[in-house]
């Protein structure tokens with residue numbers, strides 16, 4: 001799916017991927033990363049995910065990157081936070097402060113084309129529906145770019161969807177456990193934390209005729 005199609009989805013409100021309550025893996029597993037509230041969190045392809053507000057509530061400075069300005073505006077409206085809006089070398093930035101001392105800044109930019117200033121050096125990351133939003137041809141570039149942005153001791157949560165080839169037209173695209181190891185294995189140690197049967201859970205992502213749909217959550221620790 002190209003950039004124009006993502007922007008059209010936001011424009012038309014076709015955002016079935018958005019989880020108004022945030023993703024349960026954040027509450028379940030964030031502490032497994034041994035996070036310090038002073039550490040910065042990168043949320044690539046962030047949409048208007050509530051997870052960013054949860055992380056800011058925990059005191060983190062959260063750095064989102066998102067194509068759609070509509071998403072950035074909606075995030076702050078729904079958070080009831082009035083953002084400062086300014087231009088950066090990466091693109092327009094919406095930044096708001098949280099009572100906890102945390103903050104969220106969302107840079108409106110193409111993840112692959114920005115200068116790379118915002119969010120650089122983040123110690124933590126949260127990838128929910130970012131890697132799986134991209135076709136296979138873009139995934140290596142995505143991972144290279146993500147690694148460039150992260151600190152040496154970086155760790156994060158990666159949430160993927162795995163289903164048999166051909167049973168759904170992405171996004172979300174199927175990313176297998178083997179794919180995760182092939183993409184990240186050199187730079188990260190990878191621990192699978194959970195495998196949720198999304199068919200049994202009647203997950204809205206499923207389309208008719210699917211025989212398997214598993215949502216995997218991985219703990220990622222950058223190798224020193």
Ligand SMILES: C[S@@+](CC[C@H](N)C(=O)[O-])C[C@H]1O[C@@H](n2cnc3c(N)ncnc32)[C@H](O)[C@@H]1O
Nearest residue numbers: 006017045046047049066067110111128129133
């Ligand atoms: C499946 S959604 C997931 C959003 C969010 N992570 C969540 O959990 O709700 C993928 C998001 O990536 C954005 N996106 C797609 N390609 C992008 C790119 N090249 N650069 C920045 N954002 C992009 C889309 O606009 C969309 O909001």
